[in-house]
Amino acid sequence: xxxxxxxxxxxxxxxxxxxxxxxxxxxxxxxxxxxxxxxxxxxxxxxxxxxxxxxxxxxxxxxxxxxxxxxxxxxxxxxxxxxxxxxxxxxxxxxxxxxxxxxxxxxxxxxxxxxxxxxxxxxxxxxxxxxxxxxxxxxxxxxxxxxxxxxxxxxxxxxxxxxxxxxxxxxxxxxxxxxxxxxxxxxx
Numbered sequence: 001x002x003x004x005x006x007x008x009x010x011x012x013x014x015x016x017x018x019x020x021x022x023x024x025x026x027x028x029x030x031x032x033x034x035x036x037x038x039x040x041x042x043x044x045x046x047x048x049x050x051x052x053x054x055x056x057x058x059x060x061x062x063x064x065x066x067x068x069x070x071x072x073x074x075x076x077x078x079x080x081x082x083x084x085x086x087x088x089x090x091x092x093x094x095x096x097x098x099x100x101x102x103x104x105x106x107x108x109x110x111x112x113x114x115x116x117x118x119x120x121x122x123x124x125x126x127x128x129x130x131x132x133x134x135x136x137x138x139x140x141x142x143x144x145x146x147x148x149x150x151x152x153x154x155x156x157x158x159x160x161x162x163x164x165x166x167x168x169x170x171x172x173x174x175x176x177x178x179x180x181x182x183x184x185x186x187x188x
Contacts, residue, residue, distance in 0.1 A: 043059055045058070049086075101141015169186050
């Protein structure tokens with residue numbers, strides 16, 4: 001392999017490693033019901049978990065500092081004190097899928113150039129091959145990413161609501177004819 005080809009491949013691999021990671025930042029859920037209007041608006045699709053743990057999905061019809069009305073199977077209004085959590089599904093950016101696909105396409109191009117006879121290939125030729133395979137990979141990666149729905153993210157979590165803590169400690173008495181004691185359970 002000639003020196004210009006090796007240098008071009010080294011630059012492309014280095015740039016791929018530097019640019020591939022995509023920082024994902026998630027917002028913390030609001031802790032006060034009257035702050036919901038900063039994160040949600042009428043028409044947003046949400047999943048509301050009430051204080052008893054039942055989940056209702058629907059689109060927001062109205063939102064006030066003390067109540068939320070959904071249009072799921074008829075209109076359902078939740079008072080602030082009845083809501084344990086609210087989640088919504090935010091669309092995922094196609095950028096990470098395109099970058100991953102571009103990296104995979106670039107890797108295919110690099111492997112092809114290293115294993116096949118590309119001795120006479122100039123820097124322009126290397127750029128064209130990498131651009132071609134990288135572009136196809138970016139398109140396929142973005143398409144795959146578009147088919148995967150985003151994750152549900154917590155928008156609101158009531159203070160002291162179930163799910164606000166990730167660990168639970170419980171005690172239960174154990175009384176049998178042969179044994180007496182306490183069962184201790186720790187769950188995450």
